[in-house]
Amino acid sequence: MNSCDKAATICDKAQYGEATLIEKIKLRFHLLICKTCATHSQKNTKLTSLCQKANLRVLSDQEKSKIKQELQNKL
Amino acid sequence: MTAHQLNPNLWVDAYADYLFNYAISRVSDAEVAKDLVQETFFAGLKSAKNFKGDAAERTWLIAILKRKVIDHYRKSNSTKGKAEVRMSYSANSSADGDWLEERIADPFSTQENSTLENKELGLAIQSCISKLPLKQAQVFKMKTIQGVSTEDICNELGINPSNLWVMIHRARTSLMSCLNKNWF
Numbered sequence: 001m002n003s004c005d006k007a008a009t010i011c012d013k014a015q016y017g018e019a020t021l022i023e024k025i026k027l028r029f030h031l032l033i034c035k036t037c038a039t040h041s042q043k044n045t046k047l048t049s050l051c052q053k054a055n056l057r058v059l060s061d062q063e064k065s066k067i068k069q070e071l072q073n074k075l
Numbered sequence: 076m077t078a079h080q081l082n083p084n085l086w087v088d089a090y091a092d093y094l095f096n097y098a099i100s101r102v103s104d105a106e107v108a109k110d111l112v113q114e115t116f117f118a119g120l121k122s123a124k125n126f127k128g129d130a131a132e133r134t135w136l137i138a139i140l141k142r143k144v145i146d147h148y149r150k151s152n153s154t155k156g157k158a159e160v161r162m163s164y165s166a167n168s169s170a171d172g173d174w175l176e177e178r179i180a181d182p183f184s185t186q187e188n189s190t191l192e193n194k195e196l197g198l199a200i201q202s203c204i205s206k207l208p209l210k211q212a213q214v215f216k217m218k219t220i221q222g223v224s225t226e227d228i229c230n231e232l233g234i235n236p237s238n239l240w241v242m243i244h245r246a247r248t249s250l251m252s253c254l255n256k257n258w259f
Contacts, residue, residue, distance in 0.1 A: 057096060067113050070117075
């Protein structure tokens with residue numbers, strides 16, 4: 001696995017706050033030397049903030065299966 | 076162009092979240108929105124034979140949902156007096172000098188715009204998510220919107236963590252390019 005792939009994975013983890021400190025430091029170093037990953041990381045962070053800003057909602061699985069069942073009954 | 080077909084069995088998995096977000100941005104009440112989505116599916120089922128195949132399934136369902144939203148507001152307004160806006164000169168006596176002039180909308184406020192924008196943003200994201208492969212969309216929604224932990228998702232779907240991160244990565248990359256096209 002080359003270091004850009006690794007950096008991308010760490011970057012994804014960091015979006016959910018699941019990267020360890022060492023991983024974060026590694027990522028920082030990589031971003032210093034790799035322009036492509038730096039852009040990607042920026043975009044990735046932007047996506048996270050957009051998702052938070054949009055205040056997305058989903059129906060829970062229970063609610064979905066309930067609707068599904070009632071649809072089945074009508075079929 | 077091939078004619079579109081209806082698959083009611085897949086409706087809930089594929090469109091429920093998109094329709095739900097559409098509804099919630101218009102009625103701003105989760106319960107009502109849920110009912111509207113359900114009614115939309117029922118109505119779609121009932122009139123499935125009138126579906127001509129000109130539009131995509133989702134467009135057709137959204138068209139039904141729009142009608143349902145309008146019906147909802149008609150119903151809630153039909154009770155007399157509810158639609159009336161009452162505005163007293165001074166609602167609370169403590170606010171002396173609360174003149175009508177001070178109550179008009181602030182012309183420099185951008186707050187209204189930003190909520191509108193956020194609603195549209197939500198819809199844009201949701202429609203991009205609905206273009207993802209089902210599995211990726213499922214993982215992404217669980218992780219990002221519902222905030223389920225990595226372990227729980229892995230257990231529930233029977234995948235290992237590196238598998239999950241690959242899926243998340245693919246989902247995020249396609250979302251980024253989709254939003255690039257449709258939002259910015």
